[in-house]
Amino acid sequence: MELGLGGSRALVTGGSKGIGYAIASMLLAEGAAVAICSRHRDEVEAAADKLRAIGGPVVALAADVTRPAEVEQMVTDVAAQFGGLDLLVNNAGRAHPGTFATLTDQDFQEDLDVKLFSQIRCSRAALPHLRASRRGVIVNINAIYGRQPDPNFFATTVDRAACLALSKALAMELGAEGILVNSVNIGFVRTPQWTNIRERRAPGLTEAEFLARTAAPEVPLGRFGEPEEVAGLVAFLASRHASYITGASIDVAGGMGRYL
Ligand SMILES: NC(=O)c1ccc[n+]([C@@H]2O[C@H](COP(=O)([O-])OP(=O)(O)OC[C@H]3O[C@@H](n4cnc5c(N)ncnc54)[C@H](OP(=O)(O)O)[C@@H]3O)[C@@H](O)[C@H]2O)c1
Numbered sequence: 592m593e594l595g596l597g598g599s600r601a602l603v604t605g606g607s608k609g610i611g612y613a614i615a616s617m618l619l620a621e622g623a624a625v626a627i628c629s630r631h632r633d634e635v636e637a638a639a640d641k642l643r644a645i646g647g648p649v650v651a652l653a654a655d656v657t658r659p660a661e662v663e664q665m666v667t668d669v670a671a672q673f674g675g676l677d678l679l680v681n682n683a684g685r686a687h688p689g690t691f692a693t694l695t696d697q698d699f700q701e702d703l704d705v706k707l708f709s710q711i712r713c714s715r716a717a718l719p720h721l722r723a724s725r726r727g728v729i730v731n732i733n734a735i736y737g738r739q740p741d742p743n744f745f746a747t748t749v750d751r752a753a754c755l756a757l758s759k760a761l762a763m764e765l766g767a768e769g770i771l772v773n774s775v776n777i778g779f780v781r782t783p784q785w786t787n788i789r790e791r792r793a794p795g796l797t798e799a800e801f802l803a804r805t806a807a808p809e810v811p812l813g814r815f816g817e818p819e820e821v822a823g824l825v826a827f828l829a830s831r832h833a834s835y836i837t838g839a840s841i842d843v844a845g846g847m848g849r850y851l
Contacts, residue, residue: 594830597622599726600673601829602666604628604656604713605683607638609782610732613818614680617826619647623678626650626669648673656683656709657701666716676720678829681710682732686784688792691745702746707753714761718770727770728829731758732821735776735848738840751776755840762838771837773828778844779806780816811846 601618605611606627615625619642627642629635632653639651650672654665670676687694687702710731721727736744737751755774762772779785781802789801796804802815821843827833828841842848 592832594621594826594832596826596830599623599677599829600626600669600675600724601678601680602626602628602669602676602713602717603680603682604709607631607635609784610777610780610818610821611680611682612638612642613822614682614825615642615649616645617819617822618678618829619645619649621826621830622647623829624648624650624673626652626665626673628652628654628656628665629683630655656713657704659712662709662712662716666713666720670720675724676717677724677726678728678730679713679717679721680730680732680825681713683709684732686744686788687746688744688788689746690742694746699746699749703750703753706747706750707757710754710757714772718765721770722768726831726834727765727768729758729761729770729772730825730828731772731774732825733758733774733776733840735778735842735844737776738842738850739848758840759838766837771828771833773833773836773838774840775821775824775828776840776842776844776848777821778816778842778847779810780818780821780843782818785815806845809847810844814845816843816845 601623603615606615607629635651639649642649652665654661733754734751736748737755740748758774
């Protein structure tokens with residue numbers, strides 16, 4: 592299927608690794624110009640060098656999505672370099688496991704800042720450019736724990752539910768302007784985030800053992816997803832084939848999620 596992304600200008604937050612990097616790769620392969628950001632300049636520039644091998648314009652920015660001034664500057668820079676912006680993928684985030692008993696107020700506030708407020712800030716900064724585009728699209732990368740609470744990921748559970756509400760309400764508010772807003776909800780996808788979790792929870796297990804044991808009781812397909820298995824949906828949502836899809840909440844989770 593021809594996605595028709597040639598000429599599109601995209602910003603993927605947290606594009607230096609994991610799911611964000613796979614999304615950036617897929618968008619580039621489909622003909623878009625892509626900007627990526629992360630907090631570590633060396634890592635984001637190294638990722639951009641690898642992406643350039645795919646072809647197409649790539650811009651790398653060191654920016655922390657929890658810092659409003661850096662978000663404003665990042666979006667201004669991307670729009671200036673690409674001559675506008677058509678697609679924002681709010682992907683930057685982190686895993687912060689913990690229960691209600693173990694998490695502090697500060698943990699909750701930091702998690703809200705990186706998950707919910709990053710999406711608010713980046714969307715607000717991008718909106719003037721998305722309005723100027725003929726096909727403005729926002730894709731928010733969220734988690735199925737926003738729909739299926741898990742007390743072991745308590746902050747994620749609470750914050751991703753708020754992110755889902757943000758996506759839906761923003762889709763309603765921006766619908767009249769033709770700007771599409773959708774949520775892609777991740778279950779378990781193999782990324783550096785999970786390397787960190789394994790090192791904390793089960794340092795004695797190999798990665799393959801840890802992922803297999805984590806997936807077995809939870810995921811009907813019986814395995815972790817790969818970042819590329821998320822990227823295809825994001826590219827589709829950015830394409831002209833998804834022009835009547837907004838306010839949707841779509842799981843990429845191998846069947847995980849015990850709800851209708
Ligand atoms: N993998 C999963 O199973 C899973 C499950 C549910 C939800 N998710 C969500 O999917 C998204 C991507 O996750 P992932 O697994 O690909 O994570 P990852 O491998 O840890 O990559 C996260 C990316 O975000 C960047 N980042 C983190 N904090 C940032 C900040 N404050 N400002 C700018 N960039 C920041 C990281 O770079 P720096 O650290 O260098 O800044 C990196 O590029 C996240 O929102 C995550 O919560 C993932």
